[in-house]
Amino acid sequence: MAAEKVAPPFPAEEKMSGEEGAPAVAQENASPVVAAPGLSRLDIERYSRQLVVPELGVRGQLRLARxxxxxxxxxxxxxxxxxxxxxxxxxxxxxxxxxxxxxxxxxxxxxxxxxxxxxxxxxxxxxxxxxxxxxxxxxxxxxxxxxxxxxxxxxxxxxxxxxxxxxxxxxxxxxxxxxxxxxxxxxxxxxxxxxxxxxxxxxxxxxxxxxxxxxxxxxxxxxxxxxxxxxxxxxxxxxxxxxxxxxxxxxxxxxxxxxxxxxxxxxxxxxxxxxxxxxxxxxxxxxxxxxxxxxxxxxxGSSATDKCRTLQLLHSEERISVEEYKTILDSQVLHVLIDVRPQVEVDICHLAHSFHVPLSKLERKDEECLKSLGQRISQAKQKNDNSSAFPVYVVCKLGNDSQKAVRILQGLSQDVLGLISLKDIKGGLMAWANKIDKQFPQY
Incomplete structure (x- = not known):
C-alpha cells in the first residue's frame, strides 16, 4: 500500500516582512490561527494522536503538562x-x-x-x-x-x-x-x-x-x-x-x-x-x-533491596566458606555434595561432582528422593574406612536454600541417611564464582 500523504497541520513559518529574503506577503492577508492556549504548535504536532482522544483532549493534555x-x-x-x-x-x-x-x-x-x-x-x-x-x-x-x-x-x-x-x-x-x-x-x-x-x-x-x-x-x-x-x-x-x-x-x-x-x-x-x-x-x-x-x-525483618536476600538460619559451626570447601576438594577428602537448586537452575550450570536433590522434594519428604540420596551417601561411605560421621555438604545459588535443606536433613532419622555430618556452603555457587572459579557462570 502506498504511504499515506498527510498535510502538515500548519504551513511552514514565514519570515516577517522586511527581513532579508522574506517573501513579499502582506501581513493583513495572513490567515489568523487560533491554537489551544498553553500548547505550542510543536506540542500539538507531538501529542496530536492523543489530543484527539475525547477522554483526554486539550484539557487532559494540559493537566499532564502540569x-x-x-x-x-x-x-x-x-x-x-x-x-x-x-x-x-x-x-x-x-x-x-x-x-x-x-x-x-x-x-x-x-x-x-x-x-x-x-x-x-x-x-x-x-x-x-x-x-x-x-x-x-x-x-x-x-x-x-x-x-x-x-x-x-x-x-x-x-x-x-x-x-x-x-x-x-x-x-x-x-x-x-x-x-x-x-x-x-x-x-x-x-x-x-x-x-x-x-x-x-x-x-x-x-x-x-x-x-x-x-x-x-x-x-x-x-x-x-x-x-x-x-x-x-x-x-x-x-x-x-x-x-x-x-x-x-x-x-x-x-x-x-x-x-x-x-x-x-x-x-x-x-x-x-x-x-x-x-x-x-x-x-x-x-x-x-x-x-x-x-x-x-x-x-x-528484611533489607530494603531488590538484590538477592541473605538468610542466617544456621550457626557458624554448621557452615563452611567456599575457600574451605575448595581445600576439601583439593585434599580429595571423601564427601557428598548435594545441590538443592531447582532443575532449571541446575541446567544452567552446576559442579560436576554434585548430587542434585531439589529443595522442594526435601520439603515434602519425597520417599524416592530420600532413598536415592541415602544410596548415594552409602556408596560414598563404602570407600571410607573411617567410622566417624560422613561429611555431607549442601549448596545452592546463594546459601539460603542450602540452610533450609540442612535443617530438613538434620530432622531425618539416622536410619534414612546414616551417620553424617551436615554443613552448608556459605554464599553458594555465586560465591564460588566470585572467589574460586571466575569462569563459573553467574546468573
Missing part, C-alpha cells in the same frame, strides 16, 4: 512506566534509584544500554528519556529511599509510582503517600505473573489496609531469586503508566478498590474486588497510630 510524578525504581517496571509518561507529556518526572546498571538488567530494563553499564540507573534513565522528549523536566534522585528522605520527596510530586522490588520499600512508600496525601500506583512482576493496584485514592484503601503485617522474610521471593520473563514487567509497567496518566489527566482509575492480576502463561487478566479502606488501619484509619515514618527494615 503534573509531577515520582517513579520509585528505574528497573523492569520503572523503565517502561517512565518511558510512556515522558512520551505522553507529563511535565516533571522524578526518578529514584540508588543502583547502577548491570548486564543482567538489560533483558527487562529497556531504558538502559550496554554503553551505560556501571552508570547510576536514575541518571541512565534520565539520559534515555531526554532523547525521547526533551521538553520534560527529569530529576534523577540517586539515592536509596529511606525514612529520612521519603516524605519530603513524596510531597514534591503529585502522584507516586512504586516500581520497587522489596517489601520494606513498599511499606515506606505507602506510609509516605498517606502522610503526604498522594495517590500511589503500585505494580509488581515475578516469573510469569504480575499485579497492579492503586492505593490511597478517592477514599480507597492503602497498602497497610490490605497487608497490615509483612510476610516472613524467608517466604518473600524477588526477581533476583525467582526470575522474571522480561516482557512481564514491561506489560505491568505499561499498565502502571496507564493508570498514572488517567489519574493525572483527570480520567480517574478503576483500580482503587480492585486488584488486577496478570497470568502471562495463560494470557489472562483477572480482577479481584478488594476490601474498602480499613477504619482501624494504623496509617490511614480514623485514629492512626503511625504519624511519622519508621524503621521499615526492622518492621519487615
Amino acid at each position: 503534573s509531577a510524578v515520582l517513579v520509585v525504581g528505574c528497573g523492569g517496571l520503572g523503565c517502561p512506566l517512565a518511558q510512556y509518561l515522558a512520551a505522553a507529556g507529563v511535565g516533571r518526572l522524578g526518578l529514584v534509584d540508588h543502583d547502577a546498571v548491570e548486564l543482567n538488567n538489560l533483558h527487562r530494563q529497556v531504558l538502559h544500554r550496554e554503553s551505560r553499564l556501571g552508570v547510576p540507573k536514575a541518571r541512565s534513565a534520565a539520559a534515555a528519556l531526554k532523547e525521547l522528549n526533551s521538553g520534560i523536566q527529569y530529576v534523577p534522585h540517586e539515592l536509596a529511599l529511606d525514612p529520612s528522605t521519603a516524605l519530603q520527596l513524596v510531597r514534591a510530586y503529585d502522584i507516586v509510582a512504586d516500581c520497587s522490588d522489596n517489601v520494606p520499600t513498599r511499606y515506606l512508600v505507602n506510609d509516605a503517600c498517606v502522610l503526604a496525601g498522594k495517590p500511589l500506583v503500585s505494580a509488581s512482576a515475578l516469573r510469569l505473573e504480575g499485579q497492579l493496584l492503586v492505593y490511597n485514592y478517592q477514599g480507597g484503601p492503602c497498602y497497610r489496609c490490605l497487608f497490615p503485617k509483612p510476610p516472613p522474610p524467608e517466604t518473600v521471593t524477588n526477581c533476583a531469586d525467582g526470575g522474571v520473563l522480561g516482557v512481564v514487567p514491561g506489560i505491568m509497567g505499561s499498565l502502571q503508566a496507564l493508570e498514572v496518566l488517567k489519574i493525572a489527566s483527570g480520567m480517574g482509575t478503576s483500580f482503587n478498590q480492585v486488584m488486577l492480576l496478570f497470568d502471562a502463561l495463560e494470557g489472562r487478566f483477572r480482577h479481584i474486588k478488594l476490601r474498602p479502606r480499613n477504619p482501624d488501619c494504623p496509617v490511614c484509619g480514623d485514629h492512626p497510630s503511625v504519624v511519622a515514618l519508621q524503621d521499615y527494615e526492622a518492621f519487615c
Whole structure:
C-alpha cells in the first residue's frame, strides 16, 4: 500500500516582512490561527494522536503538562512506566534509584544500554528519556529511599509510582503517600505473573489496609531469586503508566478498590474486588497510630533491596566458606555434595561432582528422593574406612536454600541417611564464582 500523504497541520513559518529574503506577503492577508492556549504548535504536532482522544483532549493534555510524578525504581517496571509518561507529556518526572546498571538488567530494563553499564540507573534513565522528549523536566534522585528522605520527596510530586522490588520499600512508600496525601500506583512482576493496584485514592484503601503485617522474610521471593520473563514487567509497567496518566489527566482509575492480576502463561487478566479502606488501619484509619515514618527494615525483618536476600538460619559451626570447601576438594577428602537448586537452575550450570536433590522434594519428604540420596551417601561411605560421621555438604545459588535443606536433613532419622555430618556452603555457587572459579557462570 502506498504511504499515506498527510498535510502538515500548519504551513511552514514565514519570515516577517522586511527581513532579508522574506517573501513579499502582506501581513493583513495572513490567515489568523487560533491554537489551544498553553500548547505550542510543536506540542500539538507531538501529542496530536492523543489530543484527539475525547477522554483526554486539550484539557487532559494540559493537566499532564502540569503534573509531577515520582517513579520509585528505574528497573523492569520503572523503565517502561517512565518511558510512556515522558512520551505522553507529563511535565516533571522524578526518578529514584540508588543502583547502577548491570548486564543482567538489560533483558527487562529497556531504558538502559550496554554503553551505560556501571552508570547510576536514575541518571541512565534520565539520559534515555531526554532523547525521547526533551521538553520534560527529569530529576534523577540517586539515592536509596529511606525514612529520612521519603516524605519530603513524596510531597514534591503529585502522584507516586512504586516500581520497587522489596517489601520494606513498599511499606515506606505507602506510609509516605498517606502522610503526604498522594495517590500511589503500585505494580509488581515475578516469573510469569504480575499485579497492579492503586492505593490511597478517592477514599480507597492503602497498602497497610490490605497487608497490615509483612510476610516472613524467608517466604518473600524477588526477581533476583525467582526470575522474571522480561516482557512481564514491561506489560505491568505499561499498565502502571496507564493508570498514572488517567489519574493525572483527570480520567480517574478503576483500580482503587480492585486488584488486577496478570497470568502471562495463560494470557489472562483477572480482577479481584478488594476490601474498602480499613477504619482501624494504623496509617490511614480514623485514629492512626503511625504519624511519622519508621524503621521499615526492622518492621519487615528484611533489607530494603531488590538484590538477592541473605538468610542466617544456621550457626557458624554448621557452615563452611567456599575457600574451605575448595581445600576439601583439593585434599580429595571423601564427601557428598548435594545441590538443592531447582532443575532449571541446575541446567544452567552446576559442579560436576554434585548430587542434585531439589529443595522442594526435601520439603515434602519425597520417599524416592530420600532413598536415592541415602544410596548415594552409602556408596560414598563404602570407600571410607573411617567410622566417624560422613561429611555431607549442601549448596545452592546463594546459601539460603542450602540452610533450609540442612535443617530438613538434620530432622531425618539416622536410619534414612546414616551417620553424617551436615554443613552448608556459605554464599553458594555465586560465591564460588566470585572467589574460586571466575569462569563459573553467574546468573
